[in-house]
Amino acid sequence: MPHIGVPFVGLHYLTSLRQPLRVLLDRWWSRASRGERRSTRIRADDATLSAAGAPDERWTRMNEQDGSPRPAGMDGWFDRNLPPRQQVLGFVYAKWAIGALRAIVEVKVPDALADGPRTVAEISAATGTDPDALYRVLRAVAAAGVLHEGEDGRFALLPVCEGLVSDAEGGIRDMFLFASDPMLWRPYEDVAHTLRTGGSAFTHAFGLPFYEYTKAHPDKAAVLDRAMLQNRYPGTERIFDEFDFGRFARIADVGGGRGHFLLELLRRNPGTTGVLADQPHTVAEAKELFDGSGVEDRVTVAPIDFFTEVPSGCDAYFIKNTLHNWDDDKAVRILRSIRAAIGGTDARLLIVENLLRGPGEWDIGKLIDVESLAVLGGRERGRAEWNRLAADAGFAPANDPVPGDVALLEYRPV
Ligand SMILES: C[S@@+](CC[C@H](N)C(=O)[O-])C[C@H]1O[C@@H](n2cnc3c(N)ncnc32)[C@H](O)[C@@H]1O
Incomplete structure (x- = not known):
């Protein structure tokens, strides 16, 4: 944003x-x-x-x-x-x-x-x-x-x-x-x-x-x-095309808004169930979206404060366009809540954000970063910054996405 x-x-x-x-x-x-x-x-x-x-x-x-x-x-x-x-x-x-x-x-x-x-x-x-x-x-x-x-x-x-x-x-x-x-x-x-x-x-x-x-x-x-x-936007479509969400049995969409992404994910992956986890006033509206969608039997809605707790029992924790709303300290707190939910399992952390390109290169993320900074006190990040935050919360990289536009960064618990 x-x-x-x-x-x-x-x-x-x-x-x-x-x-x-x-x-x-x-x-x-x-x-x-x-x-x-x-x-x-x-x-x-x-x-x-x-x-x-x-x-x-x-x-x-x-x-x-x-x-x-x-x-x-x-x-x-x-x-x-x-x-x-x-x-x-x-x-x-x-x-x-x-x-x-x-x-x-x-x-x-x-x-x-x-x-x-x-x-x-x-x-x-x-x-x-x-x-x-x-x-x-x-x-x-x-x-x-x-x-x-x-x-x-x-x-x-x-x-x-x-x-x-x-x-x-x-x-x-x-x-x-x-x-x-x-x-x-x-x-x-x-x-x-x-x-x-x-x-x-x-x-x-x-x-x-x-x-x-x-x-x-x-x-x-x-x-x-x-x-x-x-x-x-096209970056999101690309993620659906390139990433196999079907390998997970149960995915939490943390800060998932009213559930539009999770709905699409579940439609495309009939063997997967999902948990929509967001603020109470936001998930209150989600029922409307899921009712009659054909995936309502595979969704649970969890009103949460992700600074305090994230639901356990999933084998993937997906978080899209949300961590960049927060400064490093708060982003690490959210990631630690996810890490606590994962506990001793091998569940994956899946972050979808702009992955900034290097100095002097064009990147819309660098403009979005000004909005993150001025509006939210958050930030867009490059690969090294994401890895550092993830490490602080107890995760190690499990893939190597290409910088520029939107990327899915996969991490495993350590
Ligand atoms: C920018 S939106 C992203 C929504 C969705 N992931 C997407 O990509 O469209 C960030 C989400 O974080 C949620 N959020 C903000 N503070 C939260 C909190 N303390 N606990 C849980 N969710 C929170 C907001 O309600 C919002 O849905």
């Missing part, structure tokens, strides 16, 4: 958010940097729309051009129309872009366009918004390449915006709203506080650490928990 899950999501919630943001920024600035105006209008009903949603090709192409070790999309943050000393101003555009995009998502413009292109008057009526203000924001979002503005005055969804329709299959609306929620904006007003003191800008702004704040504000806890249901 973050990324996005953000340290949550991981702001991984931020990781999840990076794709629409990346697309938006990339399209905006790469076009500006080439001094190009859109000469061919993209028609919303045209097959060319799918090309508009294919940023990866563009990244590859741009990488080939400049030999950059970064994904070239990130180069789009600079405004190449400006003299070199001023190009960093491009970063400020992100505020305008994300503000405009969040606004249209909040008032559900994507929902209003789900059935096809509509005029501003129609969208305004459907969303209860001021037509002039709406037009100007839509125009900006379309210029940034997230919507299509037709010459007939109608706006349409582009593929990159389809995931922002409510309840869209594979969508990220809730993740997007969480990652751009005012409670996660405010810490950014004073990241310098974090620099000066090392303390969390979130705690400084709200008077409570993030998880105590969300516990005290059920509306915000709901925003977080809903977002975590969409805490899926």
